[in-house]
Amino acid sequence: MPLIDLRSDTVTQPTAAMREAMMAAELGDDVYAEDPTVNRLEAWLAQELGFEAALFVPTGTMSNLLGLMAHCERGDEYIVGQQAHTYKYEGGGAAVLGSIQPQPIEGEVDGSLDLAKVEAAIKQDDFHFARTRLLALENTMQGKVLPLDYLSAARELTRRHGLSLHLDGARLYNAAVKLQVPAREITQHFDSVSVCLSKGLGAPVGSVLCGSAALIAKARRLRKMVGGGMRQAGVLAAAGLYALQHQVERLAEDHAKAAHLGEALLRLGYDVEPVQTNMVYVQLGARAERIKAFMAERGIVVSAAPRLRLITHLDVGSEGVERVIEAFAAFRDH
Numbered sequence: 001m002p003l004i005d006l007r008s009d010t011v012t013q014p015t016a017a018m019r020e021a022m023m024a025a026e027l028g029d030d031v032y033a034e035d036p037t038v039n040r041l042e043a044w045l046a047q048e049l050g051f052e053a054a055l056f057v058p059t060g061t062m063s064n065l066l067g068l069m070a071h072c073e074r075g076d077e078y079i080v081g082q083q084a085h086t087y088k089y090e091g092g093g094a095a096v097l098g099s100i101q102p103q104p105i106e107g108e109v110d111g112s113l114d115l116a117k118v119e120a121a122i123k124q125d126d127f128h129f130a131r132t133r134l135l136a137l138e139n140t141m142q143g144k145v146l147p148l149d150y151l152s153a154a155r156e157l158t159r160r161h162g163l164s165l166h167l168d169g170a171r172l173y174n175a176a177v178k179l180q181v182p183a184r185e186i187t188q189h190f191d192s193v194s195v196c197l198s199k200g201l202g203a204p205v206g207s208v209l210c211g212s213a214a215l216i217a218k219a220r221r222l223r224k225m226v227g228g229g230m231r232q233a234g235v236l237a238a239a240g241l242y243a244l245q246h247q248v249e250r251l252a253e254d255h256a257k258a259a260h261l262g263e264a265l266l267r268l269g270y271d272v273e274p275v276q277t278n279m280v281y282v283q284l285g286a287r288a289e290r291i292k293a294f295m296a297e298r299g300i301v302v303s304a305a306p307r308l309r310l311i312t313h314l315d316v317g318s319e320g321v322e323r324v325i326e327a328f329a330a331f332r333d334h
């Protein structure tokens with residue numbers, strides 16, 4: 001019985017065609033900026049998303065960190081959501097390594113940050129205060145897509161206050177596919193964007209930070225400083241390029257599978273949050289303690305959390321979704 005791992009879209013395995021692209025990659029030393037495949041990936045994505053330059057890095061965590069550190073100096077501050085990955089799940093890197101103070105604010109149920117709350121959090125120019133420099137958004141945010149008019153309002157606000165605007169676009173393409181727009185429609189509002197290749201896109205490793213030539217030059221220096229300069233990294237970049245060129249449209253299949261799973265769980269009487277992309281959130285409360293072992297016995301891998309997250313991806317087929325639905329039916333009656 002094949003395992004079905006619903007913990008994250010990061011668990012995907014490279015496909016045979018992606019492995020072939022990796023095998024065939026032309027390589028060089030990327031610390032000297034001489035890896036042709038890395039250079040191709042960076043140029044391709046920068047162009048596709050409407051930026052001057054891009055930088056390939058090992059992880060989304062590093063990409064966000066370099067973005068924040070390239071925008072902010074020591075003693076600066078960035079405004080961010082309480083539940084944002086950059087703030088909550090990246091080891092406090094911006095504060096530890098960049099001496100950048102976070103100013104978290106509570107997010108809204110639709111995944112956005114209320115722009116009135118953002119504006120109220122911007123500090124006056126006063127030596128008592130850290131200097132507010134940046135607003136960081138996330139899209140998708142826990143599977144929710146930020147509307148395009150919200151992004152343009154965020155752009156207008158940040159411009160008015162002289163702030164930069166960064167996007168943690170770990171799942172940028174899920175948002176673009178859901179909105180049925182080119183990804184550039186989203187990224188046009190931002191000064192920098194971090195895109196993960198290793199989530200729903202299905203590459204094994206890698207993220208790309210996009211921005212102005214000056215910002216990316218600064219990020220390249222910072223990448224070296226945090227130990228992120230890789231050598232024949234084209235073997236990884238080839239997987240990323242393959243993912244970007246062949247595995248974007250198929251994200252719609254993940255969304256359809258998640259929608260089907262969410263509807264089925266709702267019919268079974270579970271408390272399910274509305275599903276927009278590839279994430280299904282189910283409120284399990286105290287029953288969460290039992291779910292992990294129960295599902296493991298049926299070859300299904302989930303994390304035990306009262307607000308359980310189930311993610312569909314490349315390696316979860318339609319039969320897999322049916323097996324998950326059956327297991328949840330059994331769990332309900334158990």
Ligand SMILES: Cc1ncc(COP(=O)(O)O)c(C=O)c1O
Pocket residue numbers: 010058059060061062064085086138168170171196198207
């Ligand atoms: C929204 C978001 N941003 C950033 C990251 C960080 O990516 P990585 O695991 O490659 O560091 C993740 C990882 O799951 C994520 O979900």
